[in-house]
Amino acid sequence: MPRLPLRVLVLEDHSFQRALAVRMLRQLGCREVFEAADGAEALALLREAGPVDIALCDLRMDGVDGLEFLQAVGASRQVGSVILCSELSGDLRRSVRQIVSLLGLEFLGDLGKPLCLEALRSLLKKPVPAPATGPVPRPALEAAREDEIRHALQAGQLQPYYQPKFDLRTGQVRGVEVLARWAHPSRGVLPPPAFMPLLERCKLMDALLFGQMELALELHCQMRRHGHAPNMAFNLQAAQLVDDALAPRIRALLVRYGVSGASLTFELTESGLLQAPQTSIKNLVRLRMMGCGLAIDDFGAGFSSLQRLCALPFTEIKLDAEFVRGLGHEPRCQVAISSTLALGKALGMSVVVEGIETQEQRQHLLRLDCATGQGYLCARPMSGGQLLHWLGKQPVCA
Structure with a gap:
């Protein structure tokens, strides 16, 4: 042994x-x-x-x-x-x-x-993170200041990372989610919880979104030259939907990079949508009229509103990873996944299941007739260069 x-x-x-x-x-x-x-x-x-x-x-x-x-x-x-x-x-x-x-x-x-x-x-057999061996460091968020995060934006330290969504049957890439990482000069690569709350307080979420979009659309042009053109999904906050300039700015970027709206999806969390004013609906409609997809993210993790789901022009449901973690031993999780798949089908919406880490989970989801997933089984978030290299080796999950 x-x-x-x-x-x-x-x-x-x-x-x-x-x-x-x-x-x-x-x-x-x-x-x-x-x-x-x-x-x-x-x-x-x-x-x-x-x-x-x-x-x-x-x-x-x-x-x-x-x-x-x-x-x-x-x-x-x-x-x-x-x-x-x-x-x-x-x-x-x-x-x-x-x-x-x-x-x-x-x-x-x-x-x-x-x-x-x-x-x-x-x-x-699963990867196990090491416990702390000394004093617990202060969270990066506590040490970050407004001037520091503004400098990070200007210096290009907030970089896009990409995590694929994949076809559970074939392993082929269905799209990629664009995620933000802070390449801090002294602390290394920091995840979103270390800086997102500060960006929100400083009202810099639009600066982050459009900075990420510029870099991601440049990468999309490179991918097209290599024969790949996966849909790119960006996270969008409900508070950003009240800006009348949002859709025109996105349209201008699409024109500049020669990308169709159908190549983009915008993901919004359900908790934020419950707080969104009615005036934000017009931006969602505009995005759909441009051909963009709209996904309700972390579905089931907050206080789900079927009325809101039916009223807003979503095209995709992203089911929270917690349901997959309990799939093998918690019957309620299987019921929740099956019900969400049926709901998506009835509403004409695709369903993406997050948090798939094992072949057992994948096979279980296939038996439930789930088509699309996202998680470490297929790939972890990666840089643009790594994504180009990874796409060249497709299929990786078949």
């Missing part, structure tokens, strides 16, 4: 279940396995033994329970990833998974009980 370079903490108050988990982890070759009967004991163990890569965590126990433990390690970053192992009902475990994500912890999977060796083996 090859050894896994993993330090794992088992948090379980039932002595037999705890011993079983420890034995399985050692059988699977984990480098070090620690055990604790409650959250307080687990936190004390972390202070003494140091951070661990994975916490295999039960939830309901006397004293400091699993939720309190997760909240504590979310702040300290002494745990890289979390695997849930609990007898709680599926809907409660799904809520806990959302809490894990909100705490900034990586969620590896939900095993339920009794523990299954093969299911555990599969989760241990």
Whole structure:
């Protein structure tokens, strides 16, 4: 049995279940396995033994329970990833998974009980982020200032990255989503949560959008010369729809780069749309009249409004990744996906399922008659140069 370079903490108050988990982890070759009967004991163990890569965590126990433990390690970053192992009902475990994500912890999977060796083996094969080994750094957002983010825009540090959407049957690219990354000169490449709130407060979202569009449309011209012309999807905030100049500026860019409106899709989150004034509808209509697609993003993650979905001229539904994560063990997730696929078909809208990471998820979605997906199974977000190289190797997911 090859050894896994993993330090794992088992948090379980039932002595037999705890011993079983420890034995399985050692059988699977984990480098070090620690055990604790409650959250307080687990936190004390972390202070003494140091951070661990994975916490295999039960939830309901006397004293400091699993939720309190997760909240504590979310702040300290002494745990890289979390695997849930609990007898709680599926809907409660799904809520806990959302809490894990909100705490900034990586969620590896939900095993339920009794523990299954093969299911555990599969989760241990996933990439595991390293836990913090020293003081937790201040979030980049706290250190960023308005003058710094303005300079980043002017210096071209906010760069577009591209994540493909793919046909689940053939692996062919259906389109790419354009995502922003901050190539910070001293902190490396920063993800959107590190700078998006600051851009919003400084009212710089239009500057970001049109800067990203210029670079992405230049890349689109290069891709056309290489025989590729995937649809490009840009994130758009509901607050940007109140600007009467939005659609004309987009049209001018399309003319300048010789790109048809049908080559673009604009993705809007449902939570933002619920707050959007009626005056924003005219910009959505204008974009559709230009041939652009409109996607409702993270569908199901907020407070869905079927009335709003039917009233606005959307062409695509993007189903939130949380439903795919629970697909194999949570029947409600399968029902939600099936219902959304049926809704999209009835409304004449395509459905893109986000967060596909495994072949098992892909096959399950194919059985549900899902056609299009997005996720790490096909590709992670990449730079423009990497995308050109990647497209030259198609198909990659067949």
